[in-house]
Amino acid sequence: MVHNFFAGPAILPKSVLKKASESVLSFADMGLSVLEISHRSKQFGEVMEKAENLTRTLSGATDDYAVLFLTGGASSQFYLTAMNVLGKGETAAYVDTGTWSTKAIKEAKLFGNIEVVASSADRGYSYVPKNFNLPSNTKYLHITSNNTIYGTQYQKMPDVSVPLVCDMSSDLFSRPIDIEKYDIIYAGAQKNLGPAGVTLVIIKKDILGKVEREIPTMLDYRTHITKGSMFNTPPAFPIYVSMLTMEWIMEQGGPGRMQEINEEKASILYNEIDRNPCFTGKAESEDRSRMNVTFLPTKEEYTEPFLDMCAANNCVGVKGHRSVGGFRASIYNAISKESVQVLTDTMKDFANKFG
Numbered sequence: 001m002v003h004n005f006f007a008g009p010a011i012l013p014k015s016v017l018k019k020a021s022e023s024v025l026s027f028a029d030m031g032l033s034v035l036e037i038s039h040r041s042k043q044f045g046e047v048m049e050k051a052e053n054l055t056r057t058l059s060g061a062t063d064d065y066a067v068l069f070l071t072g073g074a075s076s077q078f079y080l081t082a083m084n085v086l087g088k089g090e091t092a093a094y095v096d097t098g099t100w101s102t103k104a105i106k107e108a109k110l111f112g113n114i115e116v117v118a119s120s121a122d123r124g125y126s127y128v129p130k131n132f133n134l135p136s137n138t139k140y141l142h143i144t145s146n147n148t149i150y151g152t153q154y155q156k157m158p159d160v161s162v163p164l165v166c167d168m169s170s171d172l173f174s175r176p177i178d179i180e181k182y183d184i185i186y187a188g189a190q191k192n193l194g195p196a197g198v199t200l201v202i203i204k205k206d207i208l209g210k211v212e213r214e215i216p217t218m219l220d221y222r223t224h225i226t227k228g229s230m231f232n233t234p235p236a237f238p239i240y241v242s243m244l245t246m247e248w249i250m251e252q253g254g255p256g257r258m259q260e261i262n263e264e265k266a267s268i269l270y271n272e273i274d275r276n277p278c279f280t281g282k283a284e285s286e287d288r289s290r291m292n293v294t295f296l297p298t299k300e301e302y303t304e305p306f307l308d309m310c311a312a313n314n315c316v317g318v319k320g321h322r323s324v325g326g327f328r329a330s331i332y333n334a335i336s337k338e339s340v341q342v343l344t345d346t347m348k349d350f351a352n353k354f355g
C-alpha cells in the first residue's frame with residue numbers, strides 16, 4: 001500500500017476511485033461511459049443535482065447562496081471575485097498569509113482598492129495574523145483559510161463585521177462551515193474534494209449585479225447561476241468524482257466527524273515532530289494546519305536520507321514545497337490514520353538511525 005501525502009492533486013478515497021473507475025466503463029446502466037455522455041442527459045443532470053445538494057448539506061448553504069461548478073481553478077477566482085463584486089473605487093481588505101493570498105491580492109488590484117490589512121510575510125508566513133483594522137466601507141475581507149504551502153490555517157475565522165470571501169481550496173469540508181459569515185467561498189477541487197479540473201464556488205446571490213463594469217459572459221457569476229453551471233460544457237467527470245467524494249464524507253459522518261478525525265491525525269504527526277530531535281515544525285503552534293503539516297530537518301544533511309526512508313516505506317509526496325524546503329505531509333480527509341502512523345514510525349526509525 002502506498003501512503004499518499006501529495007499536496008495536490010491529492011489522495012481520494014479508495015471507494016470513490018473504485019466507483020469512478022467502474023463508471024468510466026459503464027455508467028448508470030446506460031451501457032456507456034460517464035466520459036461519453038451528454039452533460040444535458042437526464043443521468044448527468046442527476047449528478048449535477050446531487051453534487052449541488054451535497055454541497056448545500058456539507059456547507060449549510062441556503063437558497064440565498066448559489067452553488068457553482070466552474071473551470072479555471074482557484075486561480076481564476078482570484079480575479080473573478082473582485083471583478084464581480086468590487087466596484088471601481090471601492091475597497092476590499094486582504095490578509096496576506098502566503099503565496100496563494102499574494103496571488104489573489106495581485107489580481108484583485110486590477111478592479112478596486114485593495115488594502116492588505118495584515119501579513120505574515122515578516123516571519124516567513126509561519127503564522128496567521130489576527131489583529132488588523134478594516135478601512136471604513138470595506139466591501140469584503142478576503143482570507144485564505146488554509147495555507148497549503150506554509151502549513152498554517154485559521155483555527156478560528158476572523159470576527160469581523162464585513163462579509164468574508166474565502167479561498168478554502170485546501171481545507172474545504174475538512175471541518176464545519178459557518179456559512180453565514182461568508183459572501184463567497186471558493187475551492188479548487190484537487191486538494192480535498194476531487195480531481196483537478198473543477199472549482200467549487202458558493203456565492204451569496206444578492207451581492208451580484210452591483211458593479212458597473214461590463215463583465216464578459218463567461219466571467220459573470222450570474223451567467224453560471226442562471227444556467228446551473230451549464231452555460232458551457234462543465235467539467236463533467238471532475239464534478240462526478242467530487243460528488244462521489246461528498247457522498248463519502250457524508251458516510252464518514254459529515255464535516256463535524258471529519259474535523260475530529262483530522263484533528264486526531266494531525267496531532268499524531270505534530271506530537272512526533274515536537275518529540276523527535278531530527279525534525280522541527282515550520283508553522284507556529286497555534287496556527288498549525290490540520291491539512292498540510294510542514295516540518296524541517298534539524299540538520300540539512302537529514303533531508304535526502306529521510307526522503308529515501310519515506311520512499312522505502314511507501315510514503316510519497318513528503319518533499320516540501322520548493323519555496324519552503326524541508327518536508328510537507330498533506331493529510332487531507334481521505335488519508336487514513338494508519339498512513340499517518342506509517343509516516344510517524346518512519347520518523348522514529350530515522351531518529352534511531354541518524355539522530
Ligand SMILES: *Cc1c(COP(=O)(O)O)cnc(C)c1O
Nearest residue numbers: 073074075100148167169170188
Ligand atoms: C492549490 C491552491 C490554489 C490554486 O489552485 P488552482 O486550482 O491550481 O488554481 C489556490 N489557493 C489555495 C489555498 C491552494 O491550495
